[in-house]
Amino acid sequence: MNSSYALGHADEELARLEHQAAMLAPATGLLLRRAGIGPGMRVLDLGTGTGDVARMVADLVGPTGSVVGVDRAPDALAAAARLTDQPNITFVEGDIADWRSSESFDAVVGRLVLVHTPDPVAVLRHHAGSVRAGGVVVALEFDMTGARSVPPTPLVTRAREWICGAIERAGMDPGLGARLGGLFRSAGLGEPTMVGVQGYHPAGDPNGPLVLAGVLRSLLPLLVATGVAGEEEVGVGSVRERVERELTEAGAVFVPPTLVGAWARRK
Numbered sequence: 107m108n109s110s111y112a113l114g115h116a117d118e119e120l121a122r123l124e125h126q127a128a129m130l131a132p133a134t135g136l137l138l139r140r141a142g143i144g145p146g147m148r149v150l151d152l153g154t155g156t157g158d159v160a161r162m163v164a165d166l167v168g169p170t171g172s173v174v175g176v177d178r179a180p181d182a183l184a185a186a187a188r189l190t191d192q193p194n195i196t197f198v199e200g201d202i203a204d205w206r207s208s209e210s211f212d213a214v215v216g217r218l219v220l221v222h223t224p225d226p227v228a229v230l231r232h233h234a235g236s237v238r239a240g241g242v243v244v245a246l247e248f249d250m251t252g253a254r255s256v257p258p259t260p261l262v263t264r265a266r267e268w269i270c271g272a273i274e275r276a277g278m279d280p281g282l283g284a285r286l287g288g289l290f291r292s293a294g295l296g297e298p299t300m301v302g303v304q305g306y307h308p309a310g311d312p313n314g315p316l317v318l319a320g321v322l323r324s325l326l327p328l329l330v331a332t333g334v335a336g337e338e339e340v341g342v343g344s345v346r347e348r349v350e351r352e353l354t355e356a357g358a359v360f361v362p363p364t365l366v367g368a369w370a371r372r373k
């Protein structure tokens with residue numbers, strides 16, 4: 107299951123990724139800057155998808171720096187190329203398990219990609235090998251285990267259980283973000299700095315229900331295949347409205363998964 111990207115790349119999925127990317131932009135920018143991504147750097151973006159992180163990094167490194175975004179999905183790379191007009195970005199098709207550039211990089215970054223790889227330690231170790239001594243390896247992953255509403259509401263609680271349950275049964279780790287430290291140590295990168303950035307969406311903010319409904323729609327085949335939930339139970343056609351109503355009636359704040367950043371310098 108986790109040898110391919112579990113959520114696919116249909117047009118609807120690409121649109122969902124773009125909305126998710128806009129939601130994640132503030133946290134991503136904060137973590138990338140804090141990890142030391144800055145002007146003049148040459149950066150590799152693993153599992154670049156539609157290129158959102160690559161574009162943010164291109165802005166941070168400026169015209170004297172450059173970014174290479176690698177992904178194995180040609181449709182995502184085609185979308186990334188359409189969305190990009192910065193001259194300092196190159197997109198390359200490749201499997202991050204074994205793809206390697208002949209050049210070395212000042213930094214390797216990857217957002218929401220290690221969770222999709224069967225051996226994230228091997229991926230980190232492999233790409234740490236393309237970072238110059240003193241360069242930085244940065245991983246950004248979700249810790250989904252704390253996603254909730256405050257106060258708790260039934261559908262949001264059930265949705266988190268469905269999503270985490272299906273991801274687990276598919277052999278992936280919904281709490282991977284929290285465990286990045288162990289992966290870095292096992293990959294020989296030492297003890298990383300780790301910081302989680304948490305979004306909050308007050309009742310009435312449409313973005314929380316939209317994100318949750320989009321994830322449920324994309325994961326529906328997996329929810330059903332893993333036996334975590336049935337199609338009727340999830341009711342994707344109405345789930346966004348039901349979450350929105352539930353949060354509004356309870357005056358509840360929607361708390362999405364935490365985006366955890368881990369980074370370490372190569373000795």
Ligand SMILES: C[S@@+](CC[C@H](N)C(=O)[O-])C[C@H]1O[C@@H](n2cnc3c(N)ncnc32)[C@H](O)[C@@H]1O
Pocket residue numbers: 110111123127152153154155156157158159176177178179182200201202203216217218219222223
């Ligand atoms: C959730 S998307 C994240 C995209 C992007 N990093 C972002 O944060 O917006 C995961 C991406 O990783 C890619 N991916 C997963 N496993 C891969 C592998 N082994 N080699 C290359 N790309 C991979 C998928 O094709 C997909 O585009």
